Amino acid sequence: MRLYLLILLFYSSVFAQVNYPKDYFSPPLAIPMQLSGNFGELRPNHFHAGFDLKTMQREGLEVHAVADGYVSRIKISTFGNGKTIYITHSNGYTSVYGHLLRATDFIEAFIKKMHYAEQSFEIEMYLKPGELVVKKGQIIAFSGNTGASEGPHLHFEFRDNITENIINPMLFGFDKYMKDTKKPLISSIYVYPLDNKTIVNQSKRPLLLNLLLQKDGTYLADQVVSNGKIGFGINTFDYDDVSFNKNGVYKVQTFYNGIPNFGYQFDTYSFDEMRYVNALIDYPRYKKTLQRVQKLFMRNPYGLSIIKTDKTNGVLTAVPNLSSSYRIEVSDFYGNLTSVSIPIKYDTQPAIIVPEPILSKYFVKANNDSNFTKDNVSVSFPAGTFYDDFYLNFDVKNDTLYLHDDTVPVHANFTIEIIDNKFTKAQREKLFIATIDDNKTAYNFTFRNDSVFTAKVKTLGKFALVLDTIPPKISIANSIEGKWLNDKKFIQFTISDGLSGIKSYNGYLNGKWILFEYDNKTKKITHDFSDGIVAEGANELKIIVVDNLGNSTIFETRFFRSQKK
Structure with missing residues (x-):
């Protein structure tokens, strides 16, 4: 009995909660709080880091600072949380607001200035305490659907200022804004x-x-x-x-x-x-x-x-x-x-259902380094690449590496090396190690030393060297060549690349770099005329898109616009 009580005391202590402030933070949205995702929810390759708050299936809802503080970080990304604002609070925590449509005016002006200073849509900046101060309840942004969001919502989370660990928002008293009487x-x-x-x-x-x-x-x-x-x-x-x-x-x-x-x-x-x-x-x-x-x-x-x-x-x-x-x-x-x-x-009952057959002779121990080589291909797994020991399927056929399949999880990067003896020296400039799935290719960052190609990857599957000499595509739904665009608030193009993927894109209006925002879900880039770069009358537009192997496409057009009302 004493042992049982000691074990219960141990488990109670390890799960004991820190005394997080319960009434310090207010909700980030003015509407009733409804979750489309909660903290710790199981997601592909990660646990969910906060709340996904419903925004009535639309964009543009006001997002409020949950407490006094200052904007300490701004990150604009085409993936992940998309447009994200971080607010650091004096009580030791940081609140995070993701998938935003845009920031409110005084923050948006700061962001726009940085876009043009770095000549990039994707930016990340860290701010000092006095630069962008906000008050509890102040509007800081508007909800959106940017980044890897699958629909309009607000991603919201808390982090510890020192450890940067993420914390369940429920621990800050957010449970009082919802009702739950249902058992799991x-x-x-x-x-x-x-x-x-x-x-x-x-x-x-x-x-x-x-x-x-x-x-x-x-x-x-x-x-x-x-x-x-x-x-x-x-x-x-x-x-x-x-x-x-x-x-x-x-x-x-x-x-x-x-x-x-x-x-x-x-x-x-x-x-x-x-x-x-x-x-x-x-x-x-x-x-x-x-x-x-x-x-x-x-x-x-x-x-x-x-x-x-x-x-x-x-x-x-x-x-x-x-x-x-x-x-x-x-x-x-x-x-x-x-x-x-x-x-x-x-009991020692005999087995009626036998184990699945083992089709491989290669046994990988998760805690040991492992190396495999055949023909011109070698694979190196450092200790800790996998979680458990398993039998690995490894083979090379017709210049393709067959490396088990994606039913075994990979925790850390492993290395694939392929020595090319097929392509010319000029062609090698356009080769990369691709992941091949259902005849589709996915780019892996590839380092080349003469005929030796190396990539670090985190997924098992099928791999091969792929030649990419095809430039990206740039298209527009309706031509603007020679047209007056007085009634348009923005111009929009679709960019795509079928092999190695897009590495960079840049737009120039009358020789000046302009901001094009990129939406990875639609593959569209959009320039808003409110940036103030467009000239009165004739405008020369150039767009340059480059893929990961250096193939590039240039699109040029000429349009007219009057600023006069």
Whole structure:
């Protein structure tokens, strides 16, 4: 009993919360707060870093500073959070506002000046405390859909000023702006045999367990009959009372015979830990089915700080003459809890479902360096590239590297080297190592030393040297050549490149560089005449687009515009 109390005390302490200020910050939007994504939600290659706040499916809503402070950073990107403003507050935290349409006038003027100073749409600037001071509730921007956003919304987050760790906004009292009386839902539970000798319910493969709702609201799963080491995985999500979106859960805790043995809670973590989402989930199942099953065990421990576990790392061992009980508790930030009990029994039943066949002779140990070479291709995996040991498919056929597939997650960069013995010296200037998927090519930054090409990548798959001599494309929906554009507020073009991708684009009006904003979702660049560069009468426009292999396209046209009203 004493041991049990000590373990409970340990788990309570490791999950103990810092006393974050509950009433210091106000909401960033004037409308009722509704989530389309919450903190810690499982996303491709990362955990979600904050709230995604609904903006009534439109752009242009006023975005307010959540407390007094100063604009400490501005980042304008074609991907990620798009147009983003960071406000540093005197109480030790920074608030972040992403996917913005634009900043409010006094901040936008500062941004526009920097665009023209750096002659680039993508910029990042760090400001001093006295440069752009804001007050709580002040309008700083307007909501948008920029960057990698899949629809209009405001991305909002908090960061620690010293560690730069991201923090769950709920911890700052934002839970009072929403209502949640609904328990998390558990859609499926899997049991995993964790070594070659283990058989689970007569299977050597992971199995789905049936769940039966009990009178007290808890769930009872099928009995697990095993002869060795096993682990469990859970697919779970949460709803609140107002948003009606599938959100991530706040806390998962497991108990083995009543004693806590594995758990995690989404309070705070660093950006360096983001990619560990691929270790937490059953990644092969996700790649095949898009189902994110969260594994409640670690075969090979990894550095995700939110995980708290005992010395077993969540791996259970069925032993003879002892029946055991395993319980999973899933809860949201409001304390709504769903519990599942799983009885475990030892038995040596023969396997009916055999393990998947191993088709490779190459065994990779995650904690060791590994190198593979065939023909003119070599691959180097530093220790820590992968989360777990596995059998690797490696082959080279017809100048193409077949490097397993994307069902095995990669944590860190590995190196591919290809020696060319096919192309001319001139052609080598236009070669790159491409990832090939369904006959589509994706560019990898490639370093060349004479005939040796090297790239660092983070995904397994198919690779080859690809020749790119095709310049990018520039098009306009309706020609403006020789036309008067008095009634137009902007001009817009579409730019694209089918192989190595666009590296840079620049526009010039009457010989002066002009700002074109780029939208990666539509591949359109837009210049707003309000920048004040356009001349009275005739205007000469030139656009230059360059791809990653140096192929370029120049578009030139002439139009007229009068500034007089």
